[in-house]
Amino acid sequence: MLEFQDVKTDTIENVRVFIRVRPLRDEEKTVINKEVIQTDSNVINLTKQGVVKSFKFTKIFDSDSSQIELYSHVAVPIVERVLQGYNGTVFAYGQSGTGKTYTMIGDVGDADRQGIIPNIFSHIFAQITLADQDNSYAVTVTYLEIYNEEIRDLLSDAPDKKLTLREKPGLGVYITELLGFAVDSLEAVTEILVKGNKRRTTSSTKLNDVSSRSHAIFTVSVETKNKLTNKTTFGKLNLVDLAGSERASKSQATGDRLREAGKINLSLSVLGNVISALVDGKATHIPYRNSKLTRLLQDSLGGNSLTALIATISPRYHDYEESVYTLMYADRVKHIQNHVKLNVENNSIIENFESKIDELKRQLRLLELREQREQRRAKKKNKSNSQREDLDNIEKEKSLLESKIGMIQKKILVGGENLVEKAQQQLDLLEDAAKELRHLDSSHVLLEEILFYKEKEKTIVKKEFADLQEEDKELDLKIDETAKLIKKATEILIGKEGEYQNEICALLQDNKNLAKELSLVQFVIEHSIPGEYLRDLLSVIVFNDDTQEWQIKGVAYCGNNLRKVKSRQANEKVKPHTVYFQYQKK
Ligand SMILES: Nc1ncnc2c1ncn2[C@@H]1O[C@H](COP(=O)(O)OP(=O)(O)OP(=O)(O)O)[C@@H](O)[C@H]1O
Numbered sequence: 001m002l003e004f005q006d007v008k009t010d011t012i013e014n015v016r017v018f019i020r021v022r023p024l025r026d027e028e029k030t031v032i033n034k035e036v037i038q039t040d041s042n043v044i045n046l047t048k049q050g051v052v053k054s055f056k057f058t059k060i061f062d063s064d065s066s067q068i069e070l071y072s073h074v075a076v077p078i079v080e081r082v083l084q085g086y087n088g089t090v091f092a093y094g095q096s097g098t099g100k101t102y103t104m105i106g107d108v109g110d111a112d113r114q115g116i117i118p119n120i121f122s123h124i125f126a127q128i129t130l131a132d133q134d135n136s137y138a139v140t141v142t143y144l145e146i147y148n149e150e151i152r153d154l155l156s157d158a159p160d161k162k163l164t165l166r167e168k169p170g171l172g173v174y175i176t177e178l179l180g181f182a183v184d185s186l187e188a189v190t191e192i193l194v195k196g197n198k199r200r201t202t203s204s205t206k207l208n209d210v211s212s213r214s215h216a217i218f219t220v221s222v223e224t225k226n227k228l229t230n231k232t233t234f235g236k237l238n239l240v241d242l243a244g245s246e247r248a249s250k251s252q253a254t255g256d257r258l259r260e261a262g263k264i265n266l267s268l269s270v271l272g273n274v275i276s277a278l279v280d281g282k283a284t285h286i287p288y289r290n291s292k293l294t295r296l297l298q299d300s301l302g303g304n305s306l307t308a309l310i311a312t313i314s315p316r317y318h319d320y321e322e323s324v325y326t327l328m329y330a331d332r333v334k335h336i337q338n339h340v341k342l343n344v345e346n347n348s349i350i351e352n353f354e355s356k357i358d359e360l361k362r363q364l365r366l367l368e369l370r371e372q373r374e375q376r377r378a379k380k381k382n383k384s385n386s387q388r389e390d391l392d393n394i395e396k397e398k399s400l401l402e403s404k405i406g407m408i409q410k411k412i413l414v415g416g417e418n419l420v421e422k423a424q425q426q427l428d429l430l431e432d433a434a435k436e437l438r439h440l441d442s443s444h445v446l447l448e449e450i451l452f453y454k455e456k457e458k459t460i461v462k463k464e465f466a467d468l469q470e471e472d473k474e475l476d477l478k479i480d481e482t483a484k485l486i487k488k489a490t491e492i493l494i495g496k497e498g499e500y501q502n503e504i505c506a507l508l509q510d511n512k513n514l515a516k517e518l519s520l521v522q523f524v525i526e527h528s529i530p531g532e533y534l535r536d537l538l539s540v541i542v543f544n545d546d547t548q549e550w551q552i553k554g555v556a557y558c559g560n561n562l563r564k565v566k567s568r569q570a571n572e573k574v575k576p577h578t579v580y581f582q583y584q585k586k
Contacts, residue, residue, distance in 0.1 A: 010341045015307040016058040017334040018074055019044055019327070021315050022099035023063035034317040044327065048320050055327045057334065058308075063315055067106055070310075071119045078237065078306050079123050082222055085233025085342050089240065089300035090116060093268075093329065094312035095322040096244030097208035103310055104218075104241040108193055117218055117239050121189045124222060131415030138223040138349040138412060140180045141189070143196040146292050147214035148263050154196035154216070155179050165292055173295050180221075182349070182411035193218075203260075208244070213260055215267070215293050216241045225350045232350065234343045238300055242268065245322070267291050272329060278302045279335040304341050309333050353408050360408070364401045367394055 021037060021044075038045045039060040046053045061070050078088035092100035106115030128137050143154040144163070151163040156179055167173045183189045196218070205211045218239040225232045243264040270291040277283040278301060286302060288294045299305045311330035313323040371394045378387050525534065540553040 010339070012337050013306055013340050015301070015309055015333050015336045015338065016074075017330050018059050018061065018070075018308060018310045019055075019057050019330065020061040020065065020070065020099060020103060020310055020312050021063045022102070022312060024315055028316060036317050036320050037313075037315055037323070046320065046324055046327070048317075053324055053327075055331055057330065067103075067113060067115055067119070070103065071116055071123075074308050074310060075116050075120060076123070078308060079120055081306055081340075082220075082235035082237045083124065083127055083224065085224065085235050085344075086340055087236045087238075087299060087305040087343065089238040089297065089305045089307040091240045091242060091300070091307070091309045092312060093242050093309060094244065094326050095314060095319060096205065096211055098244070098312035098314050098326075100241050100244060100310075100312050101210075101212055103312060104216075104239055105193070105197060108190055108197075117193060118190065120220060120237070120239070121183070121186055124220070125186060125413075128413050128415060133414060133416045134227045135415040136225045136227065136350050136412050137415070138182055138221075138353065139184075140182045140221045140223075140349065141192060142178050142180050142219045143192070143216070144175065144178060145200055145214040145216045146267075146296075147201045148260070149267070149292055151175060151292060152199075153178050154199045155181060155192060159199045165295060167295075173298060175296075182353075184410045184413060212241060212243055213264065215243050217296065221349075223349050225348065232344070232348050234348075236343070238297065238305075240297065240300075242271075245326075267293055270294055272332075274301060275329075275332050275336065279332050301336055301338075303338060304343075305338050306340055307336070307338055350412055353412050357405055357408050360401050360405045364398060364405070367398050367401065370394055371398070 019039075021039065036046055036048060038047070039062050042057055042059055044055050044057070044060050059073055061073075075090060078090065082088045090104070092104050094100055102115060104115050105117050107113040108118050124139060128135075131137075141155075145152050145154055151165060152159055152161070153163055156177075161177075163178060164176045165173060166176055181188075181192055183192065196216075200216055201213045202210050203213055218241075220237045220239070222235045222237075223232060224234075245265055245268050270287070271294055273287050273290070274294045277286045288298045294301070300307050309330060311326050313319070313326050371391065374387060374391055374394065378391070529537070537552075541550055542553060543549075544551050
């Protein structure tokens, strides 16, 4: 048994997005093609004129990737869960001619080149072969296309009939008269697939010789019933090959082809609007009802389904713009979250088959009783012609009933039954791929862990850097303010210095004048007062601190005192005795 991830209970899961780059076609190899795409395991870079656009997805498949490698990574985890009773969806989206149909269907019957849908049956039948005998399975398929907003059943004998889409509370969206086929072998599936593919609407365009002009939805339902627990689960897997987007300038379409391309682009943009609304946290309404495709795939986008998108791109320089557009579209899808729940079946196909078998067996027993009675009667008498005819008819009815019972019994697949001699080879390939995947997964887990811690470190360093930057900013501001203050102070200082300089000059000048006056007074005294008179005079001269003037002792009424009084009472008449008494007190 293949070992993949454990069964999980109800979970929220993001849509996983994968990119596949198709190889250059032979005719394209003759044209010089500048390298625009560089890939590693989950990063893709597109470079044009030195500008690099970088995108990260779950995984990138380069042009050397094999169908089985892609199947192992994209489909195996989903198919395993579908077998356990969950819903799944795989979409292929991309520019016309980039390999959507090759990826989803490929060359049916060629083990290396067949795509996801044929590989799914090898996988499912191999798992049933390996399962316990207590499990019974019913695998049914439907195949439809949506062309110009009309639904057609690709497996019906009247494929042109337009089918109607209905919705019932509790049942959801469904299509009236869509045929479901129970399949029990790889041959039966291959036949169905080839028949449906032939009926798909295709035409030859500049971008693709066999271009699908419709959206195709192949649905596989797997019901599992365990006889011991009596538990029935039901998993449904939608495989969607979307019509290719194209620009009229590239496809050079005209007339009907141009109108057709317009409708394809329109329905892809409705799908784009649903995606945008789902990833825009604020949207209150998801426009599922705007197209049949989005109504049918409501569960696959934002609902109960494990979903993967494979976006296909061309490696040509010439297709650079379309490739960037596809990657941007895919980049939005990876943010969609689905709510995945286990389906518990209440309208069991297996039980339906079983009760039909019981009914047919009852009819068979009644026929056998009738046959015995007729034979007894015939023994008593010779057989009449009409008796012979009756017995022949009973025999025919019996074998019809037996073959009906056999046919229905074949539809119930029992665990351990060898359904897959041919699938064995495919299973071996899957086993190898699974081993590789497990190995890659463990290295991946380790790398993720390292990445997680590195990211954590980065966040801390980033925060520290931001704090330092903030501090740096604050310091810069302070430095600026201080520089301004210093500049202002320097200007004031220079101004003051000038002022002081002027004052010093004035004082020096005053000093000089006073020294000159003093030397004049000394000169006058020396030449007009004899030395002994001068000494006598000096002995009676005193300095009055109050008036800050020199005075001669004993002279009560002389020039100095008079001047002082005058200066105090400029308008008063001088009274000599007051001055005298004042002087005496001192
Ligand atoms: N990965 C691949 N390996 C080999 N051949 C490929 C690959 N991808 C595409 N091709 C080839 O390229 C051609 C176009 O591919 P395909 O028809 O699958 O494109 P498409 O995207 O479905 O186009 P459209 O939207 O027009 O239907 C086919 O001949 C197909 O075999």
